Amino acid sequence: MxxxxxxxxxxxxxxxxxxxxxxxxxxxxxxxDAKEMLANIxxxxxxxxxxxxxxQIKINEFEWLINxxxxxxxxxxxxxxGLAASRTSxxxxxxxxxxxxxxxxxxxxNAEEVKEVVTG
Amino acid sequence: MIKxxxxxxxxxxxxxxxxxxxxxxxxxxxYQRDSTIEMKVxxxxxxxxxxxxxxxxxxxxxxxxxxxxxTMEKARKGNQVTVKMWEAVQQDKGNLYDLxxxxxxxxxxxxxxxxxxxxxxxxxxxxxxxxxxHKMR
Numbered sequence: 001m002x003x004x005x006x007x008x009x010x011x012x013x014x015x016x017x018x019x020x021x022x023x024x025x026x027x028x029x030x031x032x033d034a035k036e037m038l039a040n041i042x043x044x045x046x047x048x049x050x051x052x053x054x055x056q057i058k059i060n061e062f063e064w065l066i067n068x069x070x071x072x073x074x075x076x077x078x079x080x081x082g083l084a085a086s087r088t089s090x091x092x093x094x095x096x097x098x099x100x101x102x103x104x105x106x107x108x109x110n111a112e113e114v115k116e117v118v119t120g
Numbered sequence: 121m122i123k124x125x126x127x128x129x130x131x132x133x134x135x136x137x138x139x140x141x142x143x144x145x146x147x148x149x150x151y152q153r154d155s156t157i158e159m160k161v162x163x164x165x166x167x168x169x170x171x172x173x174x175x176x177x178x179x180x181x182x183x184x185x186x187x188x189x190x191t192m193e194k195a196r197k198g199n200q201v202t203v204k205m206w207e208a209v210q211q212d213k214g215n216l217y218d219l220x221x222x223x224x225x226x227x228x229x230x231x232x233x234x235x236x237x238x239x240x241x242x243x244x245x246x247x248x249x250x251x252x253x254h255k256m257r
Contacts, residue, residue, distance in 0.1 A: 044236070057230040064222050065233060067214025068240040074212070075205060075247040082201035082251040089144040089198075090256040 004046050011038060041069050144198045146255040153192070154252055157185050158245040161216065165238055168229040179220050186210065205248050216241060 012035065019030040038045075048065050051057045164178045172179075190206045193199055209216045219237065223229055229237065 048233070048236075051230070051232050056232045058226060060222055060225065061230055061233060064214055064219060065236060065240075067212075067218070068244070069214070071208065071212055071214040072240065072243055072247075074208060075244050078201050078205050078208070079247040079251045082205075083254055085198070085201060086144045086255045093256070 004049065007049065008038070008042070037069075037073070041066075044069075144256060146252065146257045147196070150189075150192065150196075150202075151249060151252045153185075153189055154245075154249045157182065157189060158242070158249060160185070161245060162238065162242060165219075165234075165241060168223055168234055168237060169231045171227050172224045173227075176224075183217075183220075202248065202251060205251070209244065209248075215244060 015034040015038070016031055019027045019034065023030045044065070048057065048062055052059065052062045160178075160182055164175055164182065167175055186206065186209065190203065190210075193202050193206060196202075212218065219241065
């Protein structure tokens with residue numbers, strides 16, 4: 001477990017260095033996001049690192065597992081973006097219905113009123 | 121006269137609105153196709169501890185299905201997000217095609233991570249079917 005603590009400490013240090021060199025304007029937010037991401041995969045990472053150390057998995061398998069976590073974040077972000085676009089479209093359609101209903105009710109309503117006045 | 125004009129205008133607006141972005145609307149056909157692909161993939165991934173060559177034909181068939189899915193999705197306007205998701209499945213490190221390459225390179229994948237692989241691919245492909253399922257109806 002001591003080894004894992006050192007491993008996570010080193011990863012956190014590298015996250016800070018990476019944030020300082022790449023996203024200096026949003027450094028604190030980036031570090032926070034990265035630490036949350038690390039916390040989310042911590043249990044899996046401990047297990048996979050143990051399997052790698054015991055030679056039960058290969059380095060390329062370990063890499064795929066880590067990369068797949070990154071992919072999950074990306075695919076979930078795309079899913080959210082797609083849902084947002086669809087909901088915006090749904091809102092637009094509701095607005096369209098509202099315009100159609102109101103326009104027809106107003107015009108037809110007025111026409112009926114005019115008809116009533118003319119026909120007495 | 122005014123009534124007819126307003127009705128025609130409204131009809132035209134509605135048709136234009138619906139017609140301009142079918143990719144934002146739910147498609148039962150797309151959902152069924154994506155679910156079938158996911159099911160085939162999960163079935164194939166039960167065998168990652170077998171030699172890749174024993175399942176190469178199944179994998180090629182899955183890739184052909186995905187090519188077809190992308191072609192169909194590209195034809196739906198306003199559907200860039202779904203297309204990007206399928207392209208990630210094909211191109212990105214840590215996604216499905218990368219897993220197939222890994223399987224091919226290693227010939228067999230470690231049984232120790234079979235459950236992890238299944239869970240991750242199910243979630244990756246599941247995000248595509250989830251998006252389709254929740255599009256506007």
